[in-house]
Amino acid sequence: MPTLDLILEVILLTVKVAVLTQIIFALPMPLTWLERKIAGHIQVRLGPWRVGPHGILQPFADAIKLLFKEDIVPDKADKILFKIAPLIAMVPAFAVFAAIPLGDTFKIPVIGAEVKLYLSDMNVGALYILAIGGLSVYGMILGGWASNSKYALLGGLRCSAQMISYEIAVSFAVIGVVMLSNSLNLLEIVKSQGGSFLSWNFLYLPVGPVWFAIFLIGSVAEINRIPFDLSEDEGTLSSGYHTEYSGMRFSFFMLAEYVAMVTVSILSVIFFFGGWNAPFAFLSFIPPIAWFMGKVCFFIYFFMWVRFTLPRYRYDQLMKIGWKILIPLSLVNILITGLMLI
Amino acid sequence: MEDGKKGLDIFGLIKSVLFTDFVKGLVITLGYNVSRSITLRYPDTEKWIPYRRWRGMHTLNKDANGRELCVACELCSRACPTQCITVIPMEDATGRGIADRVAKVWKVDLVRCLFCGFCEDACPTTAVRLGREYELACHDLSCTVKEREGLLKPQPVPESFEGGVVVGARFVRTPGGISVVADLSKSRKRAL
Numbered sequence: 384m385p386t387l388d389l390i391l392e393v394i395l396l397t398v399k400v401a402v403l404t405q406i407i408f409a410l411p412m413p414l415t416w417l418e419r420k421i422a423g424h425i426q427v428r429l430g431p432w433r434v435g436p437h438g439i440l441q442p443f444a445d446a447i448k449l450l451f452k453e454d455i456v457p458d459k460a461d462k463i464l465f466k467i468a469p470l471i472a473m474v475p476a477f478a479v480f481a482a483i484p485l486g487d488t489f490k491i492p493v494i495g496a497e498v499k500l501y502l503s504d505m506n507v508g509a510l511y512i513l514a515i516g517g518l519s520v521y522g523m524i525l526g527g528w529a530s531n532s533k534y535a536l537l538g539g540l541r542c543s544a545q546m547i548s549y550e551i552a553v554s555f556a557v558i559g560v561v562m563l564s565n566s567l568n569l570l571e572i573v574k575s576q577g578g579s580f581l582s583w584n585f586l587y588l589p590v591g592p593v594w595f596a597i598f599l600i601g602s603v604a605e606i607n608r609i610p611f612d613l614s615e616d617e618g619t620l621s622s623g624y625h626t627e628y629s630g631m632r633f634s635f636f637m638l639a640e641y642v643a644m645v646t647v648s649i650l651s652v653i654f655f656f657g658g659w660n661a662p663f664a665f666l667s668f669i670p671p672i673a674w675f676m677g678k679v680c681f682f683i684y685f686f687m688w689v690r691f692t693l694p695r696y697r698y699d700q701l702m703k704i705g706w707k708i709l710i711p712l713s714l715v716n717i718l719i720t721g722l723m724l725i
Numbered sequence: 726m727e728d729g730k731k732g733l734d735i736f737g738l739i740k741s742v743l744f745t746d747f748v749k750g751l752v753i754t755l756g757y758n759v760s761r762s763i764t765l766r767y768p769d770t771e772k773w774i775p776y777r778r779w780r781g782m783h784t785l786n787k788d789a790n791g792r793e794l795c796v797a798c799e800l801c802s803r804a805c806p807t808q809c810i811t812v813i814p815m816e817d818a819t820g821r822g823i824a825d826r827v828a829k830v831w832k833v834d835l836v837r838c839l840f841c842g843f844c845e846d847a848c849p850t851t852a853v854r855l856g857r858e859y860e861l862a863c864h865d866l867s868c869t870v871k872e873r874e875g876l877l878k879p880q881p882v883p884e885s886f887e888g889g890v891v892v893g894a895r896f897v898r899t900p901g902g903i904s905v906v907a908d909l910s911k912s913r914k915r916a917l
Contacts, residue, residue, distance in 0.1 A: 421758065424757070424758045424759075425754045425757050425758045426757070427757055427760060427762055427763050427764075428763075428764050429762045429764040429766075432764075432766075596744075688751060688754060688755065688758070689751070692747075692750045692751055692754040693747070693750065
């Protein structure tokens with residue numbers, strides 16, 4: 384017989400899952416707007432402007448357009464795989480959030496109840512995120528394969544090769560963080576960086592910045608963003624693995640991509656920039672969630688900023704960076720980190 | 726020259742380790758990001774007023790007493806390389822024009838017109854001038870031929886206004902069509 388506490392706990396967890404899923408589902412809307420706005424302003428244009436003030440309603444217009452578009456399945460495509468590939472790409476992007484904490488606990492001001500800002504306090508959180516995050520490549524490969532199109536297939540293959548190469552470097556960077564923080568639990572990793580900004584993993588000199596650089600470069604490659612978006616290189620592959628997709632199925636791929644960007648921003652903050660800890664002790668009157676959101680927003684901006692700063696790498700350059708620089712560098716860095724921790 | 730390539734480029738190595746080129750690029754794009762956009766917000770709030778030398782839609786001018794300057798000499802239609810101007814003269818002693826010969830019909834087919842300004846040059850009384858009106862698009866062919874009556878109306882941008890600036894504007898939708906009404910009191914130079 385379950386106790387009342389257990390039932391309440393389950394209800395609370397369900398509500399939290401529902402709310403988080405809704406938020407993540409809605410998140411690409413402001414992000415697409417932001418990306419187009421930033422693209423516009425970096426190119427000294429205005430970006431979306433006509434739909435609502437400063438084009439703020441543009442994502443809704445886009446969403447309506449995507450909903451009403453015809454859902455085309457190519458004649459010779461593998462129908463089942465073609466239809467489920469966007470879901471396979473999207474589900475891991477959401478599943479990762481089961482282990483990602485957005486804060487420690489949050490006291491609701493009026494009723495005084497404490498809400499945990501994470502779904503599960505997983506003791507292998509970092510491992511889980513790497514494992515599930517790596518699964519989303521299946522959606523892209525299957526999408527590319529099932530389309531029965533040269534461009535899509537090449538995009539999917541490039542995507543898989545790129546993901547495999549950079550997954551290793553990213554995993555090494557996470558190992559570095561785990562060595563520095565002595566835990567695989569994301570809450571513990573954040574706790575170990577408490578105090579001032581000097582105890583952030585990023586400033587664990589000299590290895591911290593190197594780990595961060597490896598993590599950031601590898602992550603940008605893994606979420607398929609410029610300068611490493613070879614899998615959807617419109618110059619050579621028209622649109623990569625989602626060439627044949629249209630309407631909502633296409634938007635699921637985009638959704639997965641944006642959610643992945645948010646995930647990587649959150650992970651950068653948690654692993655290297657102290658999570659929800661304030662950079663100075665005297666600034667801790669600002670709620671932790673505000674610090675966390677601020678840092679995550681900075682990283683999201685950073686990814687968009689980089690996108691409109693750098694050109695795309697050539698494919699061989701991409702592989703060279705992955706295999707010849709990042710992986711040896713991370714191996715050496717593990718050695719140095721280990722020596723420093725003795 | 727070859728030796729320089731073989732040696733270890735310490736400076737270049739340090740530069741690539743510290744991502745200096747990358748940071749430089751980021752600083753440049755950040756500068757653009759916070760800079761003012763060059764987009765002209767036409768037709769919502771801004772409109773470009775061309776210089777006086779602009780050759781837009783034709784205007785027929787009047788003198789200080791309000792008499793038409795056109796004497797219907799038909800030189801403009803002769804000078805026109807596309808034969809888009811039609812002039813039919815008539816006699817008139819009521820003082821409508823500066824002479825007793827005025828235009829019964831003076832019309833220009835803007836679809837044929839190539840805005841070369843030969844009519845302007847040919848006109849002995851400076852009656853024809855190419856104005857600064859450039860919003861000539863319309864839904865059917867009815868508005869492509871401009872008659873004398875319409876062309877005699879005063880211009881929305883007076884000749885005294887120098888132009889070459891972006892002015893405030895208002896987008897007006899009426900059942901008769903759309904127009905962009907310029908507000909000449911607010912003006913700024915174009916960004917680039």
